Amino acid sequence: MTTRAPSIRDVAKVAGVSTASVSRTLSNPEMVSEATRALVFNAVQQTGYRINVSARNLRKQATSAIAVLVPNLANPFFARILSGIAEVMSGAGFSVLIADTTPMSLDDHRVPAFLSLNQTDGLIVLDGLLERDALLNRGTPASRAPMVFACEWNENLVRPSVTIDNQDAARRAIRHLVSLGHKRIGVLNGPRDNVLTQARLEGAQGAIHESGLELPKRWVFDGDFTLQAGVRAAALWLGAQNRPTAVFCASDEMAMGFIGELNQRGVRVPDEVSVVGFDDLEIAAHFVPPLTTIHQPREAIGRAAAQMLLDRMSLSVQERERQPAPKLVLPVDLVIRKSTSPPRQSAG
Amino acid sequence: MTTRAPSIRDVAKVAGVSTASVSRTLSNPEMVSEATRALVFNAVQQTGYRINVSARNLRKQATSAIAVLVPNLANPFFARILSGIAEVMSGAGFSVLIADTTPMSLDDHRVPAFLSLNQTDGLIVLDGLLERDALLNRGTPASRAPMVFACEWNENLVRPSVTIDNQDAARRAIRHLVSLGHKRIGVLNGPRDNVLTQARLEGAQGAIHESGLELPKRWVFDGDFTLQAGVRAAALWLGAQNRPTAVFCASDEMAMGFIGELNQRGVRVPDEVSVVGFDDLEIAAHFVPPLTTIHQPREAIGRAAAQMLLDRMSLSVQERERQPAPKLVLPVDLVIRKSTSPPRQSAG
DNA sequence: ATCGCTTATGTAATCCTTTACATCGACATT
DNA sequence: AATGTCGATGTAAAGGATTACATAAGCGAT
Structure with missing residues (x-):
């Protein structure tokens, strides 16, 4: 039967x-x-x-599959990158395995399992926190696996990576606000231990100082890239005295949470406070008001990371170790929409 | 070496x-x-x-992996469902392969490849269009693979599925608008060949008629669930005479695109037109105005589909064929926020 | 001491492809 | 005619884990 x-x-x-x-x-x-x-x-x-794929894999000592380690699948930011990865990878005949790393503790047994290369031929890591995992460096076989880091990656760490210039992006956002006449500029940032947070804060700080302004600690709000963080920041902003007239947010989600909450409390954007986001999610252009933000070419980042991994996988271990880790930094744009305007009163 | x-x-x-x-x-x-x-x-x-996973898979004649066929990975709606699936599946020791079906034509060689079961042990299909693919039914081995359909699935088709009651949801959205006093209610729907579109339209139509109102063809706008479709509908709505005072949108994205565009053109929501969405994306509660919408338990849908697939996979082929296809219909809620209000003038 | 039963372990077949190596013709060259 | 070359095909050995079956050891009962 x-x-x-x-x-x-x-x-x-x-x-x-x-x-x-x-x-x-x-x-x-x-x-x-x-x-x-x-x-x-x-x-x-x-x-x-x-x-029979298993038999072939066994014989060929390869799996024709790669894994993507995503910090948070539910986040629309990553979904789009994943889409770019999937496109290139499936075009090249590879399957794409996804693993949400949020539920895994860093020393979870699954991480090394993915790394051990007999489950997948390579790895794209979107979660910057994972580098700190000793596992990535300890076992030789693991660290030898073809790997590409994307997005959450500090440009000066030594690994193949696809990133954007976060400092420069932040700098441009701030300059835009300064050029509108803002003197008191706040920053709503990501979690402190995140690699992006540091780069963006440095960029913002640099640009603010260059312009002869200050960024006191109390104008820097800690967040975690989520809508909720934006909501919380709105409450903080409202309660503060001598508030910033503009806020640079390290993600669109936070920017929208911030604006949404302010709106509920009767505060208008950009009339009372200008807001710049980061990412340029699809919804940003349709938000009320349409969001001024840093455009990240998310699908392109995904495609580039996939292509880079494909290239790395075609190399022998020796070749891979001989060559310097390739680094691709994609350009970003500031797109000016309606969430920023000159401050209400020209003087602080 | x-x-x-x-x-x-x-x-x-x-x-x-x-x-x-x-x-x-x-x-x-x-x-x-x-x-x-x-x-x-x-x-x-x-x-x-x-x-060595390949060796084990070969010997055990199983792969400990399942595939999820997603119509559009970039869509935040699916990302969240995927997240639920990944959670349950990786908890049960399965890997999750994703395949974006948009780029695949229906007779793409990869679809049968996934189905042929030696690449994966089971399948979760989020793309309603795939059913029409003869491939799902033709080859015996393919159709015998453990499979669960989720979301885009007509409740009365004979397959294991996890869905919501789309008709009922639409009905509730309409009743809410009616109870606010709206007499002219429009519908912004999905693509015509989508299974959800039909169910939701029927539900909306039913509720409108029950209330003694009419739904003329010109108040039904075709869309495709995207922001852009909402934007286009806004233009249409503005250009129409004797416009609806309320619009029920078959997705939050369309609702937000619609509202965003109206806002740019100086039309206020809900003052001039009430809008109900569908999905309750995270952003919906933070939109301006916060969106009245149908809440779909997306993560729960994902988890339920995964669990159902796990159950199905534990059965033998015979058992699977003997048992009727399980069907789970999850409850949905109407969440009332600020994008709906009584119409401006009480009479049409 | 023998038998029977249980538990722990070892031996070797099996899962299905890929591919190194051997073989075989056919044809060209000398 | 003998030799060499080349292309197409076949034979059989991996590849690494699981597991049916065989064996061995331990123990209690007779």
Whole structure:
């Protein structure tokens, strides 16, 4: 009844050739004669043969699959990057495994499992926190796996990576606010231990000082990139005295949470406070008001990371270790919409 | 130099036991004696052994992986469901493969590849369009694969599924608008061939008629669930004479695109038109104005689908075919926020 | 001491492909 | 005619874990 799936032997028998010929026809059609090819294709049709991926993987010592470690799948920011990765990878014949790293503690047994390379041929890491995991460095086989870090990655760490210039982006956001005449500029940032947070804060700080302004501690709000963090910041902002007339947020989600909450409390943006976001999520252009923000080419980041991983995987271990880790820094744009305007009173 | 990874044989040698004992220790520790167990664990440590997944899969005729077919990965709606799936599945020791089906034409070779079960042990399909693919039904092995359909699924089709009651949801949205006093209610719907579109339209139509109102064709706007569709609908709405005073949108994205565009053109929501969304994306509660919408328990849908698939996979083919396809319909809520209000003039 | 039963372990077959190596014709060159 | 070359095919050996079956050891009962 439940008869076993047809194997390459069955195909060979039907076609009247050897299993080697079948295998060759299927993976290197140009190696066999026209006649054999026809015979085999025919037999494949007849038997309904489907290759057994596990057997091939075992023999080839490769899996044709890569894994993506995502800090938070529910976050729309990552979804889009994943989409870019999936596009390139499936085009190249690879499957994409996803792993949400939020629920995994850093020393979770699954992380090394992914790294051990017999589950996947390579890895794209979107979670900057994972680097600190000793596991990435300890076991030799693990650290040798082809790996590309994307997004949450400090540009000066030594690993293949695809990032944007976070400092520069923050600087541009601030300059825009300064050029509008803002003197008191606040920053709503990510979690302190996040690599992006530091880079963006430095950039913002630099630009503020360059302009002869100050960034006192009380104008720097800690957040975590989420809508909720924006909501909390709104309450803080409202309660503060001598408030900033503009706030640079390290993510669109926080910017929207901030604006949304202010609106509920009757404070208008940009009339009473200008807001700059970061990411340029799709919704940003349609928000009320449309968000001035830093555009990140998310799909391109995903595609680039995938391509870089593909390149790395095509190298031998030695070659990989000899070559310096490639680093790609993609350009970002400031897109000016309606959430920023000159401050209400020109003087603080 | 590049020495081959330690295999179970190496562990066995170091531990001074047979490969069988090693295998048993690793997968059924209770089958071996205390002493052997210690010996083996030790040897595993020493050798740095990692199981070879391909070999195990080949032997066990299973992959410990499932695939999720997503219509559009970039869509935040699906990202959250995926997150629920990943959570349950990785808890149960399964890997999750994702495949974005938008780029695949329906007869793409990859679809049957996923179905052929030797790449994955099961399938969760979030793309309602795929059912029409003859491939799902033609080949016996394919149609026998454990499969669960979620979200985009018509409740009365015969397949294991996790859905919400779309008709009821739409009905509730409409009743809410009616209860506010609206007489002219429009609908911004999904693509015509989408299963959700039909169910929601029927529900909306039903509720409108029940209330003694009409739904003329010109008040039904075709969309595709995207922000852009909302933008387009706004233009249409503005251009129409005798406009609806309220619009029920089949997705939050469309609702937000609609509101965003109206705002740019100086039309206030809900003052001039009330808007109900569908999905309750995170951002909905923080939009300006906060969106009245149908709450879908997205993470729960994902978890439920994963659990159902797990259950189905634990059954034999015969059992699966004997049992009726399980169907889970999760409850939805209407959450009333600020994008709906009584119409400006009480009479049409 | 023998038998029977249980528990722990080892041996070796098995899962299905890929591919190194061997073989075989056919054809060209000398 | 003998030799060499080349392309196409077949044979059989991996690849690494699981597990059916065989064996051995331990123990209680007779």
